[in-house]
Amino acid sequence: MLIKVFVPAHITAFFIPKFHEDPLLAGSLGAGINLNKGTNVFVNIDEKGLERRVQIAFDGEPVKKDDAIISYSVANEMIPSEFVGEVEIWQYFDFPNGHGFGNSAGGALGTALSLAYAFKEKTFLQAAQIAHKYEVQYKGGLGDVIAQIHGGVEIRVKAGAPGIGVVDNILxxxxxxxxxxxxxxxxxxxxxxxxxxxxxxxxxxxxxxxxxxxxxxxxxxxxxxxxxxxxxxxxxxxxxxxxxxxxxxxxxxxxxxxxxxxxxxxxxxxxxxxxxxxxxxxxxxxxxxxxxxxxxxxxxxxxxx
Structure with missing residues (x-):
């Protein structure tokens, strides 16, 4: 099974960090913009393998776990514990990494949503919460995930993960x-x-x-x-x-x-x-x-x- 997810790049215009020991309650207030360029995530699932194996690649190049700890953590939680086989996750970015366009969150959210679609064990919001959790835990960002699931020119008016935080939009x-x-x-x-x-x-x-x-x-x-x-x-x-x-x-x-x-x-x-x-x-x-x-x-x- 091959699945594709598009997650918009997100620009934060300004923000107020909100830290909390529970990552689902952490996040940020502020405002930003979602773009029609962003992160495309392709996930291939092969259930014929003899052992569980997860491989992540950025722009076609395989990356080690330490260099993609957020997406690997998301994948490990999203894949059912009884699953045996191979999961390949290919993340392609329209914007360069590390320049502020929400690539980390895009990869995490794309990974979570694709695996939710494949295994049917999480809802859209539950998958997005898992992406947000690891983004916060590993300090990839605070408010990108919740902004990316809403789209548009967004205002984050209550901090927290998707389903907990509140987002409005500027017309x-x-x-x-x-x-x-x-x-x-x-x-x-x-x-x-x-x-x-x-x-x-x-x-x-x-x-x-x-x-x-x-x-x-x-x-x-x-x-x-x-x-x-x-x-x-x-x-x-x-x-x-x-x-x-x-x-x-x-x-x-x-x-x-x-x-x-x-x-x-x-x-x-x-x-x-x-x-x-x-x-x-x-x-x-x-x-x-x-x-x-x-x-x-x-x-x-x-x-x-």
């Missing part, structure tokens, strides 16, 4: 999203640092403003202020953001957490933005639509690619 029209990955940033290092207290303070202010006026225009203004006031958006990234702003109606901002920038684009801003990026010698960027659905889970037929 919008006429925008695409520019994403510019510039470098890696460790989510774990930021969450373990002293800047967390400042993030909590500025995030609370940002969330209050967006809830009062739930529009993408307000979202981008408070996201930029959050990025600068927390000291996360500085140096060359800030300089590039200011150059991009010259082409845009709304300010650009920093992807949380990654050395990447993002912005909302109107149709008439796309070409001049591309020209600006060329002038800045930036070749690696993405222009995406916003994904407004749940992750897609389906049986995959050979020859469908």
């Amino acid at each position: 919008f029209e006429g925008y695409k999203v520019l994403a510019v990955p510039l470098g890696k940033l460790s989510t774990r290092e930021i969450l373990d640092s002293e800047v967390v207290e400042l993030i909590k303070k500025e995030g609370a202010v940002a969330l209050e403003e967006v809830l009062k006026q739930p529009r993408v225009e307000i979202l981008m203004n408070v996201a930029r202020r959050f990025a600068e006031r927390t000291g996360l958006l500085t140096g060359d990234m800030l300089d590039i953001a200011k150059e991009l702003d010259k082409c845009l109606t709304l300010p650009s901002s920093m992807v949380m957490l990654g050395k990447s920038l993002f912005a909302f684009l109107k149709e008439n801003e796309i070409e001049k933005t591309k020209t600006m990026l060329e002038e800045l010698s930036i070749e690696n960027y993405y222009i995406s639509d916003i994904y407004n659905q749940k992750p897609k889970v389906e049986r995959w037929m050979e020859g469908s690619l």
Whole structure:
């Protein structure tokens, strides 16, 4: 059986971490955007093997357990204890790993949903909770999973795993999203640092403003202020953001957490933005639509690619 899951990439615009000893009650408040590019997970299950074997690959390359501990942990919990055979999990990412686009959560959620579809022992939410649990436990992220199962431009108004946390959506029209990955940033290092207290303070202010006026225009203004006031958006990234702003109606901002920038684009801003990026010698960027659905889970037929 071959199964395919698509999980949207997720950009966090700002956030407030909420830690708890129970990972299902941990998470984050904040807001973000789901994109129509993201993580495609293919799972092949062969029940003819003589022993239980799980293999995970990133972009076609097998990875060791220590390098994919979140997805391996999800798989081990999702696969029934009595199962004997081989499970191959192939994760393909549209965005580079470690740049803040929710790849870790995409891989974990895609793995959980595909195995729930295959074995029929967990519901959609139960599978998503398992992905969230290991994301929190291994500090891959706090709010990506619950955001990715809702889609759209989302506001996380109550922290926690899917089915526990609460997500709302900002209604919008006429925008695409520019994403510019510039470098890696460790989510774990930021969450373990002293800047967390400042993030909590500025995030609370940002969330209050967006809830009062739930529009993408307000979202981008408070996201930029959050990025600068927390000291996360500085140096060359800030300089590039200011150059991009010259082409845009709304300010650009920093992807949380990654050395990447993002912005909302109107149709008439796309070409001049591309020209600006060329002038800045930036070749690696993405222009995406916003994904407004749940992750897609389906049986995959050979020859469908």
